[in-house]
Amino acid sequence: MSRDGRRIFVVEDETLVLINLEDMLDELGWTVLAQAMWLPEAERLAASVEAPDAAILDVNIGGVTVFPAARILAERGVPILFATGYGREGLPPEWQDRPVIMKPYTQRDVAQALADLMDTAA
Amino acid sequence: MDEVDYERIFDALPSPFMILDRNLRFVTANAAYLETTSSTLDDLVGKYVMDRFPEPGESGRRLEQSFQKVAATGEADTLAYLPYPIAEPNGTVRHRYWTAVHVPILDARGQVEYILQNTVDVTEFARIREMATLPFSSLSAATRLMERTLEAEAASADFRRLFQQAPAFFAVLSGPTHIFTFSSDSYTRLIGGRNVIGRPIADALPEVVEQGFVDLLDQVYIDGHVHQAEGARVILDNEPGRPPQEYFLDFSYNPIRDSAGNITGIFVQGMDRTDAFRATQRQRLMIDELNHRVKNTLATVQSIASQTLRSTNDVTAARQAFEARISALAGAHTMLSDRQWHNTEIGHLVQKELDVFSSDKVSFGGPVLVVNAKATVALALVLHELATNAVKHGALSVPEGGLSVTWSESSGDGLVIDWVETGGPPAQEPTRKGFGSRLLRTVITGEMGGSMEMRYLETGLRVRMVIPRAAYQVQEALFVS
Missing domain, CATH: 3.30.450.20 (PAS domain)
Incomplete structure (x- = not known):
């Protein structure tokens, strides 16, 4: 199954985690359209990045939560996958129905979660 | 007779x-x-x-x-x-x-x-x-009866005193407008010492009306059920001219009935749980924060392992590189835990990474500058990658090479770090972006929102990193939700 052409927007504030995620996504055939490591940048890109097929959002970035950016993406209809060390418990009620991957995640976790996300979105 | x-x-x-x-x-x-x-x-x-x-x-x-x-x-x-x-x-x-x-x-x-x-x-x-x-006494039945009555009255006074001084709070509200007829010491303390006796609750504690408590009392008064609440949030306007205060209470409203079964009032009892609630909340935040840090650290280690293994097929070299990177990360964490995970002084960070080299080859200096926890870890990794590169390919790969690291802080730019290698082989821009340069760029321009200039000169590598103050300034708030 080819995932060529799938484009993704990533928010992650830890350099090493971001680098690793970029590599995982690259190997899974996803193109990272843009990445943000701070909330203001994440909000700006969430509104402006061109037609992403999905977004992976680290919940806690630089001491604040990513939800303001998530709201912008949700309004644009972009499927969202949250990543957090807290697991689902770390999500407020507003986002409880969204998929979550628990840090630290493996490439297989990311692949499975994105495949489910695309199935649901399709 | x-x-x-x-x-x-x-x-x-x-x-x-x-x-x-x-x-x-x-x-x-x-x-x-x-x-x-x-x-x-x-x-x-x-x-x-x-x-x-x-x-x-x-x-x-x-x-x-x-x-x-x-x-x-x-x-x-x-x-x-x-x-x-x-x-x-x-x-x-x-x-x-x-x-x-x-x-x-x-x-x-x-x-x-x-x-x-x-x-x-x-x-x-x-x-x-x-x-x-009760203990037996040799008094007549009538005397004993009187004695019993006195005892009962004393017991009633004891009960009243118990209610009055109990750590739990009690109040009695009378009639459909809930007029205070009793307020225990702890209840009076809770409401900021206001004198409420003889006044309807809506008049005595006006701020509770729109919080729905009078509606609840009305319901209990009308249909006679017991209303119980745990950890209910109540805002009390206890000090005129000061902001209202938040309390968390366990309480119940119990209807009081007369001998005919008609409701005549409401018995209010409860406990002020504010301190316990705050402690639990604080503990929850600490656990969340710890969880966040541990999971992020594990994700970081996972990334280092995976990046190191990707970069070479030589298992021994990979192991050594992995161990050195983990060691740099661990060193940063040690410095942080020595200072209750608050912040570190940048001179210590540089010293920690460059101390293995002799001082005639490597010099460093700059003002005392404290950076936050996140910047500590990020800079430790950057310094480690630069030093590793210098040892493998740069000025520290030859005996005659030297390295100078200096930093300064200016109000406009924030923190400026200059990494200057001299006396080694000419620096060459790598054809393929390795982990080290990728890490450097992502940390400085992404994570820290700064800028970086890498110059590959005949004399050796020169790197200038400019980091805005927002990325390293020490924040007082330790916990975030």
Whole structure:
């Protein structure tokens, strides 16, 4: 199954985690359209990045939560996958129905979660 | 006037009487005594009293002692409360309680000749007393009743005092408008010492109206259910001119009914749980924060492992590189934990990474500058990658090479770090972006939102990193939600 052409927007504030995620996504055939490591940048890109097929959002970035950016993406209809060390418990009620991957995640976790996300979105 | 027939009167007395000689042998007994003890005079007369009514326990001993005391002293003695079983002819034993009065009857010389005993069966009183679990007293029934009433009043006052001083709070609201008729000390403290007695709650504590508490009271008053709440948030406007304060309370509203079953008021009771609630909240935040840090650290280690393994097929080299990177990360964490995970001084960070090199090859310096935890970890990794590169490919790969690291802070740029290698092989821009340069760029321009200039010169590598203050300034807030 080819995932060529799938484009993704990533928010992650830890350099090493971001680098690793970029590599995982690259190997899974996803193109990272843009990445943000701070909330203001994440909000700006969430509104402006061109037609992403999905977004992976680290919940806690630089001491604040990513939800303001998530709201912008949700309004644009972009499927969202949250990543957090807290697991689902770390999500407020507003986002409880969204998929979550628990840090630290493996490439297989990311692949499975994105495949489910695309199935649901399709 | 006829001679009074004392013997007939003695026999007719409704209360049991008997007479012992000074050796405690029966002389006579009246009809009431014979009936009470299921005896005949023939059974008794001439018999030693303790043989006729043996009782091996405490009661028998007390009875005998009382007789002996009267015989020895010539003074009356009363046993106010004497449990004493009486055996009936059919063999059944009745457990009775007695009050016994022993009166000496003296002869002409003033010596004790007889002892008169009058006993009163107080079994019914004793049972009432037992049920009331109150100590027995030898007072009359009427006196005892008065005493009981006084005790009850004292107990009621005790209860009132208990309610008044209890750590839990209590208040009584009367009537459909919930007029305060009682407020315990702790309730009064809770509401900031306001005097509420005699006032409707909406008037006495106006801020609770729009928080829905008066509606709840109305409901309890109307339909009589008990309303209970745990950890309910209440805002109280306790100090005029100061912001209202937040409390968390466990409480209940219980309807008070009159004897006809009509609701006449509401009993309010509860506990101020604010401190416990805050402590739990704080603990939750700390656990969340710890969880976040541990998971992120694990994700970081996972990334280092995976990036290191990707970069080479040489297992030994990969292991050494991995260990060195983990060691750099661990060093940053050690510095942080030494300072309660708050922040570190940048000079210590640089020193930690460059201390392995001799000082004639490597120099570093700059102002004392404290950076936050996140910047500490990020800069430790950057310095480690730069140093590793210098040892493998740069100035520190040859004996004559040197390295200078300097930093400064300016109000415009923030933190500026200059990494200058000299005396080594000419620096060459790598054809393929390795992990080190990728890490550097992502940390400085992404994570820290700064800028970076890498110059590959004949004299060696020069790197200038400019990091805005927002990325490293020390924040006071330790916890985030």
